[in-house]
Amino acid sequence: MGSVTSATEQPGPSFSQRPAAAPRLIATDLDGTLLRDDKSVSERTVAALAAAERAGIEVFFVTGRPARWMDVVRDHVHGHGLAICANGAAVVDLHGDGRFVEVRPLETEDASAVVGTLRDAAPGTSFAIERTSGIDYEPSYPPFHLDPGAVVAPAEELLTEEGGSPGPILKLLAHHPEFAPDDFLALARTVGGEYASFTRSSPTALLEISALGVSKASTLARCCAERGIAPQEVVAFGDMPNDLEMLSWAGTGYAMANAHPEVLAATPRHAAANNEDGVAAVIERIIAA
Structure with missing residues (x-):
């Protein structure tokens, strides 16, 4: 790319719905989603992320955070090393010096x-x-x-x-x-x-x-296109309005149980809350399936 706990899902219809296709990429927001409220990454979540990568499923962190606030997950980015930051305005390589791979600036x-x-x-x-x-x-x-x-x-x-x-x-x-x-x-x-x-x-x-057209979804779509990954092969997680487009674009979008009401209404699939390792619970089930 150029200048780029034991929780289960919530009961109800969302519990039985499976991803639209065999997942090749997991895209997850950080704050309120992957991270607990104390901004930590639980041991269960670390294990789930590593298991996904071992299973051949790429994991992308897609966040509103700037690159300089990515230390909390830097050690958990595997093969590709990339993260989408600033709501899609930057793709950053978290391996090594954290260089900007792509920037989509606001003029x-x-x-x-x-x-x-x-x-x-x-x-x-x-x-x-x-x-x-x-x-x-x-x-x-x-x-x-x-x-x-x-x-x-x-x-x-x-x-x-x-x-x-x-x-x-x-x-x-x-x-x-x-x-x-x-x-x-x-x-x-x-x-x-x-x-x-x-x-x-x-x-x-x-x-x-x-900038106009810049969002988590649009930059994630560019990253997936470069890898030949279709939207239906992507599972995404989020909790706030800045995640809405990404959850809609992905073949399978999960709103966290703690999400903003608009996000909860946007998708029938609801994962357990961030403090209950909701992302990890879904990943575990995907790998088991």
């Missing part, structure tokens, strides 16, 4: 248009800019994850060549202190949908904004 002009549009439509919005080199943010942006290397300035300044960190923009983040998360997402899509793709994975009103 500065579009990021600037989104900033201006959201400032007008939702006064009080604050922004951060995630680049291949790290994150910069505005003074009013919440201290979710303080980065000592960040440039702190208004977004309009951060989006200039001289004002922010170097490197392509992977995603823009927008936070509002008062909006309900889903309402903020709907508003942003209405007023800024011509410039970028909007989604969210946080319990707060924090939006993740990528």
